Amino acid sequence: MTGPLDPEPIDPRPAEPQPLKPHPLFARFYAGYAGPALEKAGIAEHRGRLLDGLAGEVIEVGAGNGLNFRHCPPGVTRLVAVEPEPNLRRMAEREARRAPVPVEVEAARAERLPFPDASFDAAVVCLVLCSVAAPDRALAELHRVLRPGGQLRFFEHVRADSPAMRRVQRALDATVWPRLAGGCHTGRDTLTALVTAGFALGTVDRFAFPRTRVPLPTATHILGTAVRPGADDTR
Template identity: 55%
Template sequence: MTDLRHPIFARLYPRIAAASAKAGVDAHRAELLAGASGRVVEVGAGHGANFPHYPPQVTEVVAVEPEPRLRRGAIAAAAGAPVPVSVRPGRAEELGLDAASFDVAVVSLVLCSVRDPLRALAEIRRVLRPGGELRYYEHVRGGTPRKVRVQRYADLVWPFLAGGCRLVRPTDALIPRAGFTVRAERRFEFPESGPNPASPHVLGVAVRD
């Protein structure tokens, strides 16, 4: 079974993404994808918010999305993408794609919500060619005890409202554990002010060992 239904979240997320775009998230998406080339798999593509930002050096994007409503949005967005994009069902833990068949893998605000992040990263590593890139843009566990406390309290209800998202997941620490070498990474707060428990973000590029 490749579908994973979050009907309330799927209805809300495009509105949340639109508000984030007004706050400047598109610059982060563009930074995430700058310099990508060749064949790309985007894991957890949502409704296709990244598609407009793929550079012309990308020859193909295979976008995998398990939530049916979001996947329909991604199919519509693919029609206007600047590079060829195909959208298919699938989960991060079981992509159903050939081994070593992609130059780049992209994850964007998705590893917080997969059920088994290490398994998902192992599957991403499997489909990347040796030396292939993992480009990631995720919100992560906070950098201070106070922030982590806030996130832990919020996590009592947050996953039920946000499609299974876990605020305290240390995704940036899991990536090297999964067999990737981090080449570049920066941490930042987005949005920069306010009490948002999901504000600690990380954006980086890692290479399959």
């Protein structure tokens, strides 16, 4: 029995995500303008690096309009692409028909994946952890559906290095940015979140993208790997 001076027990489970708020206008803006602008800035190179060498059964969470599909290597035997936004999902279904590997597009959320434990050999997140409602729960779900030893590939914009830009990010995230950018947050500490979720970090490349003369609050990116440790991993 808990006494009056005993601390309340802490629930280790991630919080339930808030109800999904659709962003149809932002979806159209991203597909029609932001996405092509990123392609023109050279994001295809980073998409290729992100997926290079993947093999087996792979899940991509927040697949958007499917621009990663064309970069999948032939070792991928099955790609399950999860996307909750209906407009982007329809575009992803069209991309799936042209993909070099088998792609299944599913309507689901990162925070509640409808797959059994240990279903996939690898997972991919690409410019999505900034906008999910509950990134801790999304990473817990990815950890759950990965097989022991499975690899998570990530390419995300994150918290800036400079204190001045971090202050800008905090101000934007607390006010207008999430409303204007489909729930996006500019300054999330994704590397810490990965470790907290139980992943072991592998290689991490930190760089500015796109490279511009004017500092951008979303310029700091990380691209790398993390692993769900196996049952015999003592780390």
